[in-house]
Amino acid sequence: xxNGTAYENLRYLCKKVGPRLSGSPEAQxxxxxxxxxxxxxxxxxxxxxxxxxxxxxRGEKETGYIMGADGSKHELRLCALGNSVGTGKQGLTxxxxxxxxxxxxxxxxxxxxxxxxxxxxxxxNPTYIRTFMAYGESGVSRTKGPARAAKYGAIGVLVRSLASxxxxxxxxxxxxxxxxxxxxxxxxxxxxxAIWLSNSLKSSxxxxxFFKTSCEMLPDAPSFNVIGEIRGTExxxxxxxxxxHMDSWDLxxxxxxxxxxVMQSIEVLRALKASxxxxxRTIRAVMFMNEENGGRGGDKYLEIAKAKNExxxxxxxxxxxxxxxxxxxxxMSETQRAKVGGWKKYFYNYGVYDFTxxxxxxxxxxxxxxxxxxxxxxxxxxxxxxLHHAATDTFEAVSKRELHLGAVNMTALIYLVxxxxx
Amino acid sequence: xxNGTAYENLRYLCKKVGPRLSGSPEAQxxxxxxxxxxxxxxxxxxxxxxxxxxxxxRGEKETGYIMGADGSKHELRLCALGNSVGTGKQGLTxxxxxxxxxxxxxxxxxxxxxxxxxxxxxxxNPTYIRTFMAYGESGVSRTKGPARAAKYGAIGVLVRSLASxxxxxxxxxxxxxxxxxxxxxxxxxxxxxAIWLSNSLKSSxxxxxFFKTSCEMLPDAPSFNVIGEIRGTExxxxxxxxxxHMDSWDLxxxxxxxxxxVMQSIEVLRALKASxxxxxRTIRAVMFMNEENGGRGGDKYLEIAKAKNExxxxxxxxxxxxxxxxxxxxxMSETQRAKVGGWKKYFYNYGVYDFTxxxxxxxxxxxxxxxxxxxxxxxxxxxxxxLHHAATDTFEAVSKRELHLGAVNMTALIYLVxxxxx
Numbered sequence: 115x116x117n118g119t120a121y122e123n124l125r126y127l128c129k130k131v132g133p134r135l136s137g138s139p140e141a142q143x144x145x146x147x148x149x150x151x152x153x154x155x156x157x158x159x160x161x162x163x164x165x166x167x168x169x170x171x172r173g174e175k176e177t178g179y180i181m182g183a184d185g186s187k188h189e190l191r192l193c194a195l196g197n198s199v200g201t202g203k204q205g206l207t208x209x210x211x212x213x214x215x216x217x218x219x220x221x222x223x224x225x226x227x228x229x230x231x232x233x234x235x236x237x238x239n240p241t242y243i244r245t246f247m248a249y250g251e252s253g254v255s256r257t258k259g260p261a262r263a264a265k266y267g268a269i270g271v272l273v274r275s276l277a278s279x280x281x282x283x284x285x286x287x288x289x290x291x292x293x294x295x296x297x298x299x300x301x302x303x304x305x306x307x308a309i310w311l312s313n314s315l316k317s318s319x320x321x322x323x324f325f326k327t328s329c330e331m332l333p334d335a336p337s338f339n340v341i342g343e344i345r346g347t348e349x350x351x352x353x354x355x356x357x358x359h360m361d362s363w364d365l366x367x368x369x370x371x372x373x374x375x376v377m378q379s380i381e382v383l384r385a386l387k388a389s390x391x392x393x394x395r396t397i398r399a400v401m402f403m404n405e406e407n408g409g410r411g412g413d414k415y416l417e418i419a420k421a422k423n424e425x426x427x428x429x430x431x432x433x434x435x436x437x438x439x440x441x442x443x444x445x446m447s448e449t450q451r452a453k454v455g456g457w458k459k460y461f462y463n464y465g466v467y468d469f470t471x472x473x474x475x476x477x478x479x480x481x482x483x484x485x486x487x488x489x490x491x492x493x494x495x496x497x498x499x500x501l502h503h504a505a506t507d508t509f510e511a512v513s514k515r516e517l518h519l520g521a522v523n524m525t526a527l528i529y530l531v532x533x534x535x536x
Numbered sequence: 537x538x539n540g541t542a543y544e545n546l547r548y549l550c551k552k553v554g555p556r557l558s559g560s561p562e563a564q565x566x567x568x569x570x571x572x573x574x575x576x577x578x579x580x581x582x583x584x585x586x587x588x589x590x591x592x593x594r595g596e597k598e599t600g601y602i603m604g605a606d607g608s609k610h611e612l613r614l615c616a617l618g619n620s621v622g623t624g625k626q627g628l629t630x631x632x633x634x635x636x637x638x639x640x641x642x643x644x645x646x647x648x649x650x651x652x653x654x655x656x657x658x659x660x661n662p663t664y665i666r667t668f669m670a671y672g673e674s675g676v677s678r679t680k681g682p683a684r685a686a687k688y689g690a691i692g693v694l695v696r697s698l699a700s701x702x703x704x705x706x707x708x709x710x711x712x713x714x715x716x717x718x719x720x721x722x723x724x725x726x727x728x729x730a731i732w733l734s735n736s737l738k739s740s741x742x743x744x745x746f747f748k749t750s751c752e753m754l755p756d757a758p759s760f761n762v763i764g765e766i767r768g769t770e771x772x773x774x775x776x777x778x779x780x781h782m783d784s785w786d787l788x789x790x791x792x793x794x795x796x797x798v799m800q801s802i803e804v805l806r807a808l809k810a811s812x813x814x815x816x817r818t819i820r821a822v823m824f825m826n827e828e829n830g831g832r833g834g835d836k837y838l839e840i841a842k843a844k845n846e847x848x849x850x851x852x853x854x855x856x857x858x859x860x861x862x863x864x865x866x867x868m869s870e871t872q873r874a875k876v877g878g879w880k881k882y883f884y885n886y887g888v889y890d891f892t893x894x895x896x897x898x899x900x901x902x903x904x905x906x907x908x909x910x911x912x913x914x915x916x917x918x919x920x921x922x923l924h925h926a927a928t929d930t931f932e933a934v935s936k937r938e939l940h941l942g943a944v945n946m947t948a949l950i951y952l953v954x955x956x957x958x
Contacts, residue, residue, distance in 0.1 A: 115662045240537045243886055243941065279936050438860070438918045440887070464665055465862070465916075467889050494860045494887075494916065496937040514701050515918040519665065 118518040119384060120377040123151050124436075127377065128367035128509035135196075135364040136404040137169030137335035144360050145338050148376060148401045152342030155380050156387035157399070159345075162338040165414035167404040169335040170197050172364055176301060177205075178325030180311060183318050190311075191304040193284040193365060194329040195256060195273065196407045197291070198300045205326030206231070206270045206299055212315050216254070219262060228267030231323050234259045235274045235312050237305075238499060245278050245495040246434065246472065249502075252276060253287075260300035261292035271300040272323060274308035278499040282306050285504040286363050288407045301325055339411045340401040342383055346532075348394035355398045355415075355429040355486075356382045356528055359405035359477055366507040370498065373509075374436025374517055376401045378491075381521040382528055395427070395532045402477040405433065409476060416480035426486040428531045430524060431475030436517040437493035441468030442527060446487035450536050454489070457530050466523045468492060487536050489527065491520055540940040541806060542799040545573050546858075549799065550789035550931035557786040558826040559591030559757035566782050567760050570798060570823045574764030577802050578809035579821070581767075584760040587836035589826040591757040592619050594786055598723060599627075600747030602733060605740050612733075613726040615706040615787060616749040617678060617695065618829045619713070623721045627748030628653070628692045634737050638676070641684060650689030653745050656681045657696045657734050659727075660921060667700050667917040668856065668894065671924075674698060675709075682722035683714035693722040694745060696730035700921040704728050707926040708785050710829045723747055761833045762823040764805055768954075770816035777820045777837075777851040777908075778804045778950055781827030781899055788929040792920065795931075796858025796939055798823045800913075803943040804950055817849070817954045824899040827855065831898060838902035848908040850953045852946060853897030858939040859915035863890030864949065868909035872958050876911070879952050888945045890914060909958050911949065913942055 131147055134140040145162065152160040178190040194200070208231040213219045215236070219227065234255035238248035253276055260271040275285035284302045291297045303311070314321060340360065346352060358375020362368020383399040402411035419426055430442075444451050455469055473479075474488030482488060493516070501507040553569055556562040567584065574582040600612040616622070630653040635641045637658070641649065656677035660670035675698055682693040697707035706724045713719045725733070736743060762782065768774060780797020784790020805821040824833035841848055852864075866873050877891055895901075896910030904910060915938070923929040 115665075240937070243537075245937070438916045496860050496941065497935045500935065513919045513922065515662070515667070519918065 115518055118381055118521060120381040120517050120521050121514040123380060124373050124377040124512060125509055127373045128369050132367055133364045134362050136167040136337060136361045136407060141337060141361055145340055148340045148360060151380050152399060155384035157342030157344060157383055160342045163341055163414060163418060164336060164338055165403055165410050166334040167337045167410045168408040169332040170407055171330060171332060173200060173328030176327045181322045183320060190307050191282055191284050192301045192325060193286045194327040195289040195300045195302055196286055197288050197331060198329055199297045200327045200329045201299045205324055207322055207324045208269050210315060210323050212312060216262060224266045227263060230268055231270040231272060232263040232268045233272045233311060235308055238276060238278055245499050249276055249499060256287050257290050260289045260298055261295055264295040264298045268298060270298050273300060273302045275302045275305050276499060277305045280305040280309060283504040283506055285502060286365055287503045299327055301327060337403045339403050339415055342399045344383060344387060344393055344397045346395040347392050350396050351425050352395040353398060353424055353426045354395050354528060354531055355400055355426060355478060356524060357400035357402055357477055358432045360401040361404050361406050363406055363503050366505045367509055369507050369509045369512050370435040371502055371507055372433045374512060375432035378432045378521040378524055382525045385525045393532050397528060405477050412477035412480050416483060419484060426481050426484060428487050428536050429474060429478035429481050430489045430527060431478045432491040432520060432524060433475045435493050435498045436512050436520055437497060438516040439466050439491055439493050439520045439523045441466055441492040443472030443490040443492050444469055445473035450487045453536060460526060461523055464523050465519060491524055493520060537940055537944060540803055540943060542803040542939050542943050543936040545802060546795050546799040546934060547931055549795045550791050554789055555786045556784050558589040558759060558783045558829060563759060563783055567762055570762045570782060573802050574821060577806035579764030579766060579805055582764045585763055585836060585840060586758060586760055587825060587832050588756040589759045589832045590830040591754040592829055593752060593754060595622060595750030598749045603744045605742060612729050613704055613706050614723045614747060615708050616751040617711040617722045617724055618708055619710050619753060620722045620751055621719045622749045622751045627746055628721055629744055629746045630691050632737060632745050634734060638684060646688045649685060652690055653692040653694060654685040654690045655694045655733060657730055660698060660700055667921045671698055671921060678709050679712050682711045682720055683717055686717035686720045690720060692720050695722060695724045697724045697727050698921060699727045702727040702731060705926040705928055707924060708787055709925045721749055723749060759825045761825050761837055764821045766805060766809060766815055766819045768817040769814050772818050773847050774817040775820060775846055775848045776817050776950060776953055777822055777848060777900060778946060779822035779824055779899055780854045782823040783826050783828050785828055785925050788927045789931055791929050791931045791934050792857040793924055793929055794855045796934060797854035800854045800943040800946055804947045807947045815954050819950060827899050834899035834902050838905060841906060848903050848906060850909050850958050851896060851900035851903045852911045852949060853900045854913040854946060855897045857915050857920045858934050858942055859919060860938040861888050861913055861915050861942045861945045863888055863914040865894030865912040865914050866891055867895035872909045875958060882948060883945060886945055887941060913946055915942055
């Protein structure tokens with residue numbers, strides 16, 4: 115809390131590098147910047163792990179509007195979904211069908227969907243206290259919605275942004291097509307536009323939507339995970355990983371998602387080194403590439419671990435924002451869970467009390483295949499989906515104390531696992 | 537979380553009423569606005585409790601600077617401390633003496649202090665996880681510092697702002713003079729200016745400070761506590777109070793301090809009424825006046841309670857910001873504490889787990905004299921002192937979900953006390 119560097123490192127990442135979607139020049143700049151940060155943090159070795167990544171580009175700023183029956187136009191605040199195809203220069207026009215659940219979509223079927231633009235209006239449930247639960251539940255509209263609509267012959271998709279509170283920003287995020295069906299253009303519209311549109315459709319079901327996107331998927335591009343390591347003195351072959359993801363969406367600075375997590379991970383390594391504690395095991399801070407629209411970095415990390423027959427005893431991920439920490443999600447055996455649970459007392463006075471929420475994270479997730487015990491930092495989630503994947507995810511939304519307090523607790527957990535094993 | 541009105545009420549208070557220091561026209565406007573809000577919330581009766589309040593005014597925008605030995609000027613971002621006296625039109629000039637603890641001040645004594653401007657540089661300790669602890673420890677520089685400096689003949693005081701992180705804003709707050717010593721002008725300077733000044737004094741101990749303030753204490757002014765009540769059906773004579781303070785400092789909107797608390801208190805009343813639950817006891821939502829620079833509203837509330845021989849069984853205050861709730865501070869007997877502790881299970885899934893932090897609050901505090909059990913909402917404190925008493929305490933710094941989640945937990949506690957007694 116006194117000497118932490120995560121906040122200033124994050125400022126650099128947000129303000130000097132900026133948005134850094136996989137395959138972009140900024141992502142490469144982030145690789146280079148974090149390499150230097152890991153060296154400065156005192157890593158024994160810093161190295162790059164090459165990995166090919168999807169290279170999706172947004173193209174020109176998207177446009178779109180709703181055409182009223184009277185010829186009026188209501189501009190939509192929208193953005194293409196990550197990995198989606200573009201509309202072509204002429205854009206896309208069609209009648210709308212509002213869908214509030216997949217069962218509603220299935221019930222309408224081809225007869226009700228064909229030739230139309232599907233408008234998914236899945237609000238995040240405000241009564242879930244952990245906003246990630248609401249995101250998980252409504253997020254399928256974005257991740258799977260376009261593919262499911264294509265199955266019934268839809269020509270395009272508008273998705274209500276996944277935001278906890280109504281706002282004017284489109285929140286992007288990945289969509290996953292199904293190769294059995296056509297890839298149709300898909301955009302997120304702001305929650306306020308979604309609320310307006312839903313109301314408008316009640317009185318005027320025949321209004322049409324237009325939108326134009328020029329996004330496209332280019333050939334895979336070379337990129338890297340960035341790894342900083344402190345070699346263990348007693349069991350160097352036992353590897354403990356702490357990480358977050360380096361890439362971010364292209365609409366904002368990716369401060370909370372996940373600049374926070376990568377800078378906390380570097381801070382864990384720095385704090386352990388600066389403490390002078392002789393570490394028994396090998397600690398790796400890993401900046402994963404391509405969490406947002408491919409997960410290739412996480413997959414590559416596992417692939418290399420397998421190829422080298424590495425022994426990964428523990429992985430800790432921070433990818434739920436740099437907000438004030440409340441707990442750790444544990445994805446490990448009952449015995450291991452009990453052992454970690456026994457350490458709760460060391461965390462309570464630092465605001466961390468809940469060892470039940472969620473699991474590890476998507477970048478360390480693949481390590482489960484080789485039996486690695488996993489954990490994820492669980493920060494308070496109330497503010498996260500106000501800025502998630504939107505232009506509001508900026509450095510200014512990060513609290514220095516919250517960010518550093520997360521790093522403090524992560525460092526303590528890594529220290530305990532190093533000391534006592536798992 | 538679905539129907540809450542606290543956030544929109546707070547928007548009104550911040551944007552339509554604004555800063556509302558005791559005795560100001562805006563404070564009166566806030567009284568009137570909250571009166572209407574309580575009526576709309578469904579209170580059986582809404583009434584005003586007259587109370588005289590100190591009427592301190594800031595006057596013209598303060599100015600001040602440091603004069604270098606070379607004649608250079610460094611402008612200070614400063615503001616008068618609440619209740620402090622002004623410098624007069626000519627301002628105040630003097631040599632500086634930096635003080636880092638009261639024992640340092642006492643050691644210097646009259647010989648070292650007389651005729652000088654004391655610069656209190658008491659940073660908030662960043663290693664305290666609960667920022668209120670750091671505030672309590674360093675806050676004496678502001679509350680007691682000017683009086684203590686006056687004892688040794690100081691002519692004025694600069695106080696380092698009480699902020700968790702270095703920033704460019706002066707954070708005001710009350711100072712309390714001692715009638716045995718002269719009242720000397722006192723201002724807060726921004727933390728960044730304090731850091732700069734401390735460094736400058738190392739190399740140039742003879743630099744002088746100048747500042748000019750035109751603040752003054754006017755005669756006491758009439759004001760009010762605003763009270764909304766739902767009459768109990770079974771034990772109407774047993775009163776449960778939930779409240780926050782209506783007044784705010786004059787530099788900002790007083791969103792987190794304490795617009796949040798008053799709007800949460802109205803929300804508790806609204807939610808209980810809207811639920812249709814038959815309340816056994818009398819529930820009062822109280823908007824206290826004058827917490828910031830006098831505490832007269834809290835004192836008046838006790839005075840009337842005593843005069844009417846009212847039976848106050850429980851008081852709950854929210855005056856630590858509308859941030860995500862973590863617990864309740866309990867100031868009550870061991871038996872009562874055990875009873876409330878037995879309800880912890882109802883709160884855990886709503887993020888509230890800690891029933892040990894802090895006590896009630898300064899507005900309900902006087903009720904302790906008549907044996908009332910007290911509690912205070914304990915929100916996460918990491919961000920609070922970034923904006924406390926500064927121009928940054930605006931509506932935009934409030935999260936709707938966090939604010940409402942606080943109200944949810946407050947409502948649950950009031951419900952339980954109503955149902956089971958205490």
